[in-house]
Amino acid sequence: MRRIAVLDAPSNLGLRPPTATSVPGCAKAPGALRDHGLVTRLAARDAGCVTPPRFDPGDWRPGDGVAHAEEIAWYSRRLADRIGALLDAGEFPVVLGGDCSILLGSALAANRRSSDLDAGIGLVYVDGHSDFRHPGNASYVGAAAGEDLALATGRGQADLAAIENRRPYFRDSDVVVLGIRPHDEHRLDLQAAGIAYRAAPQLRAEGAARSAQWARGVLSGCVGYWVHVDVDVLDPAVMPAVDAPDPGGIAYTELELLLAGLVATPHCLGVEITVFDPDYDPTGAFAADVVETLVAGLAPAATVAPLDWAALAASATPLPAPVEPLAPRMPMEPLAPLVPVVPALAGGAGPGSTVAGPGSTVAGPEPIMEPEADAEPEAVVELEAAGPDVVDESDVVHEAEAEAVAGSDGGSAEPDEGNARPGDGSAGSDDEDERRQLGSLAPRVPLDRMSFSDMMDADRAALARRRDGAIPLRRRGGAPQPADAEAQGAADMVERDAPDADRPPATDPARPFAGLAEQVRAAGSGQVPIARTPVEPPAMPAAPAPPPAETA
Known part of the structure; x- marks a missing residue:
C-alpha cells in the first residue's frame, strides 16, 4: 500500500x-x-x-509580465525535484x-x-x-x-x-x-x-x-x-x-x-x-x-x-508529437450572431442547434463541456416573468431582453431612452425597426448571454428543486457556530437569505455523509452504484383541537 x-x-x-x-x-x-x-x-x-x-x-506595474516570474520558475524546479523523488519512492x-x-x-x-x-x-x-x-x-x-x-x-x-x-x-x-x-x-x-x-x-x-x-x-x-x-x-x-x-x-x-x-x-x-x-x-x-x-x-x-x-x-503508448510553438489563444467572440428562428425540419435539428421552443430551433454553439455519452441533468430555472411555469435551461432568456422581444408584438416593452420612434433616424429607432421586421421570429437569447444575476437565479432554482437531497452547508462540528449564521441548519448556500423551513434535517447533523468513503471506493471499482439515501420528511404536527363551544 x-x-x-x-x-x-x-x-x-x-x-x-x-x-x-x-x-x-x-x-x-x-x-x-x-x-x-x-x-x-x-x-x-x-x-x-x-x-x-x-x-x-x-516596483512591478501592469504590463511588466508575471510578477516574481524568475523566482517562481526557480521554485517550481525545486518543488518538481522533491515531488519526483516522492513518486519514485x-x-x-x-x-x-x-x-x-x-x-x-x-x-x-x-x-x-x-x-x-x-x-x-x-x-x-x-x-x-x-x-x-x-x-x-x-x-x-x-x-x-x-x-x-x-x-x-x-x-x-x-x-x-x-x-x-x-x-x-x-x-x-x-x-x-x-x-x-x-x-x-x-x-x-x-x-x-x-x-x-x-x-x-x-x-x-x-x-x-x-x-x-x-x-x-x-x-x-x-x-x-x-x-x-x-x-x-x-x-x-x-x-x-x-x-x-x-x-x-x-x-x-x-x-x-x-x-x-x-x-x-x-x-x-x-x-x-x-x-x-x-x-x-x-x-x-x-x-x-x-x-x-x-x-x-x-x-x-x-x-x-x-x-x-x-x-x-x-x-505505454507513444504520445502524438506536440504542436510547437503553442501561441496564446486570441480573445474569442462569446457567441455567434443571433439569427431568426426557423421551423424545425422533418429530420430534426442538427448537432449545431439547440431547441428554443416547440417547433422551432435556433443556431447555437457546438456542445462542449463534457466528453461523455450520458446527458447531464439540465438546470431548472424559474423565470420571474413566467409565474409558476418552469422551463429548461436551454430556454432561459435574459429577462430584460425577453421583455424587449415580447414588446415588439404586444407593445409592452419600455420605449428607448429619449422616446425614439421607428423611422426617426435615431439609434433606438434602428433597434425598434429591426424588432418589428423580425416580428414573432425574434430569437431567444442563448444561455451564454445570461447575466450574472440570471445565472445565480438559475442556480437557486436548480438547487431548490433538489432541496430534499441537498447537502447542507455547515461547519464540520455539529451545531453551527455564531459566526456561521448564514450557514445555520440545513439551509442551502444560495438560499441562506430565505431558508426552507420545511427542509428535513440530515441524518447526522455533524457528518451527514460519514461512512460513505467505502461506498465511494467500491463505486470506483464498479461494485456498487453511488446513490443518496432518501431522507424521510419530518412528520407534520397535528392540527390543534377546535375550542369548545360556548354554552349559553
Missing part, C-alpha cells in the same frame, strides 16, 4: 500583496494545518518543506501550499514523468475560479496564481509556461476543471480550448462522488493524473479564509466525497492544497475544518498500491 507523504510548499509568490505594507498569508497555511494534527491523523510521513524565495514584488505526495502558483512545480514533475513514460498524465483542477487568464484573453497578466491553469497548459510567457523547454505541461484534452462558478469570466475560453469542466451548480446537482467518477472517465486515456485543490472551491459561508471568496461554492462534505473518489485509485499521483489563508482565521476554526475534510477525503489514498512505473514505461 502507498504511504502518504506531506510536503510543505509555502509559496505566496503568485499573489498580489493584500495591502502596500503586507504580504499574502497563505504561506502560513502548512503550519496552521500541521498544528491541527494533519500529518499525524493521516498517518503520513513528514516529507519536509521546500522553502520559497522572499516575497518582494518591487512509491509514496503519495500531499503538497500543502501556498498559493496556486505551486501548480507549476507539480505540473513540471508530472511532465517529466510523462516524457519518461512517453504517455499522458492528466490534471484534475478543483477550484472556484478557472485561473485561465493569459495574454490572449486579458489586457495584461501579473499574478501567477490567477494564471496557473493557463500557464500549465502552455499559454503565457515562456519563462513560466515552458520551464525546461517543456510546453505544455498538460494537454488541454488531459485537463478536467471542477467547481468553478457559472459566471467565471474565462469559462468560454475553457470551452473553446476543449477543456472539460463542470461548474459548481452542476457538480452539486450530479453529486460529488459521481463527478469524481466522471473526471476519472475523462482522463481514462492517461496513465495517471494530479489533483489540484484550491479551498476557495468551498462556499465562503463555510470557508471565508481565502484571498478571493466567491459565493456559490460547494460544501465540506462534497469536497470530502470528491477527494475520496479521486484518490481511491493508483492512477492518482498526488494532491496539492492551496490558498487557505490563516490570517483570516484567527481562531483556527477553519483550519480544523480543512483538516477534518482532508483526513476523511484522503484516507482512500493509502488503501491502494502505487503504480508500477517500470511496467508502465514498457507498455
Whole structure:
C-alpha cells in the first residue's frame, strides 16, 4: 500500500500583496494545518518543506509580465525535484501550499514523468475560479496564481509556461476543471480550448462522488493524473479564509466525497492544497475544518498500491508529437450572431442547434463541456416573468431582453431612452425597426448571454428543486457556530437569505455523509452504484383541537 507523504510548499509568490505594507498569508497555511494534527491523523510521513524565495514584488506595474516570474520558475524546479523523488519512492505526495502558483512545480514533475513514460498524465483542477487568464484573453497578466491553469497548459510567457523547454505541461484534452462558478469570466475560453469542466451548480446537482467518477472517465486515456485543490472551491459561508471568496461554492462534505473518489485509485499521483489563508482565521476554526475534510477525503489514498512505473514505461503508448510553438489563444467572440428562428425540419435539428421552443430551433454553439455519452441533468430555472411555469435551461432568456422581444408584438416593452420612434433616424429607432421586421421570429437569447444575476437565479432554482437531497452547508462540528449564521441548519448556500423551513434535517447533523468513503471506493471499482439515501420528511404536527363551544 502507498504511504502518504506531506510536503510543505509555502509559496505566496503568485499573489498580489493584500495591502502596500503586507504580504499574502497563505504561506502560513502548512503550519496552521500541521498544528491541527494533519500529518499525524493521516498517518503520513513528514516529507519536509521546500522553502520559497522572499516575497518582494518591487516596483512591478501592469504590463511588466508575471510578477516574481524568475523566482517562481526557480521554485517550481525545486518543488518538481522533491515531488519526483516522492513518486519514485512509491509514496503519495500531499503538497500543502501556498498559493496556486505551486501548480507549476507539480505540473513540471508530472511532465517529466510523462516524457519518461512517453504517455499522458492528466490534471484534475478543483477550484472556484478557472485561473485561465493569459495574454490572449486579458489586457495584461501579473499574478501567477490567477494564471496557473493557463500557464500549465502552455499559454503565457515562456519563462513560466515552458520551464525546461517543456510546453505544455498538460494537454488541454488531459485537463478536467471542477467547481468553478457559472459566471467565471474565462469559462468560454475553457470551452473553446476543449477543456472539460463542470461548474459548481452542476457538480452539486450530479453529486460529488459521481463527478469524481466522471473526471476519472475523462482522463481514462492517461496513465495517471494530479489533483489540484484550491479551498476557495468551498462556499465562503463555510470557508471565508481565502484571498478571493466567491459565493456559490460547494460544501465540506462534497469536497470530502470528491477527494475520496479521486484518490481511491493508483492512477492518482498526488494532491496539492492551496490558498487557505490563516490570517483570516484567527481562531483556527477553519483550519480544523480543512483538516477534518482532508483526513476523511484522503484516507482512500493509502488503501491502494502505487503504480508500477517500470511496467508502465514498457507498455505505454507513444504520445502524438506536440504542436510547437503553442501561441496564446486570441480573445474569442462569446457567441455567434443571433439569427431568426426557423421551423424545425422533418429530420430534426442538427448537432449545431439547440431547441428554443416547440417547433422551432435556433443556431447555437457546438456542445462542449463534457466528453461523455450520458446527458447531464439540465438546470431548472424559474423565470420571474413566467409565474409558476418552469422551463429548461436551454430556454432561459435574459429577462430584460425577453421583455424587449415580447414588446415588439404586444407593445409592452419600455420605449428607448429619449422616446425614439421607428423611422426617426435615431439609434433606438434602428433597434425598434429591426424588432418589428423580425416580428414573432425574434430569437431567444442563448444561455451564454445570461447575466450574472440570471445565472445565480438559475442556480437557486436548480438547487431548490433538489432541496430534499441537498447537502447542507455547515461547519464540520455539529451545531453551527455564531459566526456561521448564514450557514445555520440545513439551509442551502444560495438560499441562506430565505431558508426552507420545511427542509428535513440530515441524518447526522455533524457528518451527514460519514461512512460513505467505502461506498465511494467500491463505486470506483464498479461494485456498487453511488446513490443518496432518501431522507424521510419530518412528520407534520397535528392540527390543534377546535375550542369548545360556548354554552349559553
